[in-house]
Amino acid sequence: MFWKMIFGALTRQRGKPLMIAFAVGLGVSLATAMLNVMFDVGDKVNQELKTYGANLIVAPRGLAAFNDLYDLTEDEGRTEQSARPEQFLNEADILKIKMIFWAHNIVDFAPYLDTRVLAGGEAITMTGAWFDRHLDLPSGETVDTGMNRMKSWWEVQGSFARDESLREVMVGTELAKRMRLAVGDSFTLAAPDGRDLGQVRVCGIFHSGGEEDGRVFAPLALAQEIAGQPGKVQRVEVSALTTPENELARRAAQNPNSLSAMEWETWYCTCYISSVAYQIEEALPEARVKTVLQVAQSEGAILQKTQLLMLLLTLLSLICSALAISNLVTANVMERSAEVGLLKAVGAHTGAVILLIMTEILLSAFVGAVGGYCMGLGFAQLIGRTVFGSFVTAKALVIPIVAVLVLLVTLIGSLPAMRMLFLLRPTEVLHGK
């Protein structure tokens, strides 16, 4: 009898259950879309923030990093040559960076080697780098990486240099202006001691807005040949996806040995920038890994802000959809006072009536929720595609959240209406008051 009545109610008065299903569907689609986007926005924005370039620099242990600054002062020709011995990393070892615990989070990396050359009688810095290198890892994976992907802010006229061509270089705008070079021109290089190194062709002129604009960028092999350091690199820039730092990460960055075993485990297995740096140092014992705070810190700040913003907006839309659903359920139940009055008049208990109506509402809410979930996934993909150009991963966690939300909201939303049904007097309603 009960189910027969439910079935009757659902089929006979098509409009009203449909309305509830529709309202719940709208609310659920909003909640689903927002929750899915919120859970994924961190990863997506993190990916976008990679345009700021490397957040880790791998340099040989010792003083190589310190030599960097003399490179700068040498450019300005104001210091006496530093007498410190230069140190290098092996190019062959760099692959190990992609084999650490958090290898998957290493987005790109590129090694560099600076050397001095003479061009047109002027001493300039030539930086050798990987531009677009295809690597086969011992693990069987393949990786495409290099500088092209890491210097997204470079404005390049012509093209990036190619790793395999040893006669093509890129020239910074300032240097190109000084030497009157255009894309396609050739010029002669000489070693600092005057040895002739032959002609190279300018395949691209870049504008970076930094000190690189006064340099020549060449394939790593060419720079190694000129420097007389085959198979060596000076530093590696690494761009890694990391989680914003917290108290634990800050303590670990100071001294990883100060952590308890449990904390150490947590730290090591969380993708903090300090733990990634630590793992690279483990893989390359002769290297020291420095965190580029300008990138790493700002990244954390912006990620946190974005996530918090999305969280609040999501909460807001959840509250709104909850209010909207409960509002509609209330309106819907109120409207049925005549029917309830009749049921009461023919002897139904209030409990039975409420059970009947609630089942009916929950059934239509369920149908609406399923439809709304699918629609919400669609909205989330729409946002992911248009904004980030990639799909938003549908998190399974969203389903229970939405289910609980719908159940609670429908029940709570019906409360005022239920109260009304309790107080309802059949005679009055049926009389048409």
Place this chain on the structure above:
Amino acid sequence: MPPKTLKTKNKTFLFRMLAMSLVRRRSRMAVALVGIAIGATVLLGMVSISYDIPRQMSLEFRSYGANMVFVSAAGAQVALADAEQARKLLPAEQLVGMTPFRYLNIRHNRVPYTAVGTDFAAVQKTSPYWQVSGEWPKGPNEVLAGADAAEYARLKPGMELAIDGVNSKGSRFRGKIRVSGVVKTGGKEDGFFFMALPDMEKLTGESGVADVIELSLSAAEADLKQLAGAVHETVPSLEARLVRRVTQSEAAVLGKLKMLVTLVTGIVLVLTMICVATTMMTVVMERRYEIGLKKALGAGSRAIAREFLAEGLVLGLAGGLLGGVCGLLFAQLISVEVFARTVSLRLNFIPVTVLVSALVTMTACFWPVRRAMRVDPAVVLRGE
């Protein structure tokens, strides 16, 4: 004039009906009002936030440091007086900070180092990512040592060291500095010593110049380009350059964030408006009986439609106003919570919100009323 009296009578009747309907059916009207107010809250809240996001986020992105530098157009040093003159060209409310840097070669124990003269208060604004262990310099001749330099020279906060060097005119200078803290950035700053510019001027006996001046402006790339052009035009000795790494990347990421918030706002708004419309429809639909009765009593379709629309208008205006106020509070709450700054309130959004609410409500009423009017009164009154 009989027609006019009739019209006035009609009008008073309409008002009375309206008032009665609103007062007597309190609970139902409350439901509708809440629905509309929620819609208006979301509308105003989301629009205010998405309107304010670019400004707020752009300020957050300043944590990446300087996005414009002044260098000398002639390739020499920059006169601080010129930089001051150029600063006046920049909009004060967009300027986060302006920091001079002057490089000087010094020696300690015959080992060469680079000392950088700067303004510590300004550095903390333009480069908020500097990590200092120990203290920022306060007293005279106090310096920050870069982490690598400190490691190499085995320096700790509190240590004093004697330095010497040659100024640009070739005369030798000597001095004593005290390390108040060690700065770490992971960049080339780690190899430098930082001292206050006045200290450096006293040391070398040369004042009023810097090698580069870094500026942090919360402005879009196009505006920065324009400002850079204006600076070079007014102060020809200066060349303003954009730090492409920061400006380009910011433009890219900020563009995405803006799009994200706009899209989310759009979807939320559409869904909320549909919700408001559905609530109104339910509320009106339930009154088919009443419409039937009115028709039976001889009311014209137009009169009924007018009454319902007027009711919708009143509800829409009231709900819109209520929601508008809640929406402002709501936008403020989010802005303070996320960015720790107040939202720039746009009071002219309130009338727009009220108008949109009224429009949506009236449109939502219109459809069910029209459907109800097509029904034969006799059928409705008999109870279907």
